[in-house]
Amino acid sequence: EHFADLHNIRKLVFSNNYLTEVSVDLFHDLTDLRHLNVSYNLLTKVPIGFLDLPNLIDVDLSHNKLEMIEFGLFSGLRNLKSLKLDSNQLTELPLAIFDNLTALVNLNVAGNNLKQLPSSILANLKLLTDIDLSMNNFPNGGILNGIFKNNKELLRITITNNKEPLESLPDDIFHNIKNLYTIYLNDNKLVRIPENLLAGVPLLNEINFSGNKIREIPENLLNGCHWLSILSFSDNEIANLPNEIFKFSNKLKVLDLSRNQLKVVNT
Structure with a gap:
């Protein structure tokens, strides 16, 4: 009833309140709504139908207590460009949960308790440019090979502060993302x-x-990165640098090797 006559609203912010639940038809009269922010509340679930607002371009559900996302919650959001689900209590995501979000550019699921992502969960997000998977519970091997294979427009990938030791990543997890500009793996x-x-x-x-436990840098790691400008290996356990590790890194402007175990550095 509160919103029945507010047909012109395009942006609605409910952040930093004490909402524990929302009704399925709470915003259904706001047919022109573009931006919805219900972050920093106490929501444990969001009912299917709550987001049946086809003009939405960004939704912020971050910093709640969401334990699950029901399949179909985002099915009508074909214009959505930004989705923030970070800082909740999600342990898994349904296989096809993002399939209809074909316009999505930014996805943040950091700060949850995710242990694995289905290998095809991002397959339909062909316009995605920025993804953050940080601060989850992925075990070693929990980030699957091919997870980004359809996301050719990615510019930034952030996978940091995982709660379990990742130890390594699939060999070709970033292969053929030709526009990729920034990777955070600290x-x-x-x-x-x-x-x-x-x-x-x-x-x-x-x-x-x-901030990892890397002891060796593969000699050919940077061979194809001719435009690399900023590189950090600080706070690792590196004792030696391969002789030609920087052979093709003539664009490098910032190199951080602090707090390692280096004893000798060759010219």
């Missing part, structure tokens, strides 16, 4: 870097490996 307890991890990302500008 604070994951990574031990091993696949030698071909960065093959096929020729425009990469920045990558952060800091």
Whole structure:
């Protein structure tokens, strides 16, 4: 009833309140709504139909207590560009939960308790440019090979501060994302870097490996990264640098190797 006559509203912000539930038809009269923010509340679930607002372009459900997302919740949001689900208590996501979000550009699911993502969960997000998977519970091997294979427009991938030791990543997890510009992999307890991890990302500008447990850098790791400008390996366990590790890195402007175990550095 509160919103029945507010047909012109385009932006609605309910953040930082004490909402514990929302009715399925709460906003159904707001047919022109573009931006919806219900972050920083106490929601444990969102009913299917709550987001039946086809003109929405961004939805912020972050910083609630969501334990699950029901399949179909986002099915009518074909114009949605930004979806924030970070800082909830999600342990899994339904296989096809994002399939209808074909316009989505930004997806944030950081700060949950996710243990695995289905390998095809991002398959329909062909316009996605920015994804954050940080601060989840992915076990070693929990981030599957091919997870980004259809996301050719990605510019930034953030996978940091995983709660379980990741140890390593699939060899070709980033392959052929030709526009990829930034990768953050810090604070994951990574031990091993696949030698071909960065093959096929020729425009990469920045990558952060800091705060891991890396002991060796593969000699050919950076061979295809001719535009790399910022590189951090700080706070690892690196004792030696391969002689020609920076052979093709003549665009490098910032190099951070602080707090490692280096004793000798060759010219």
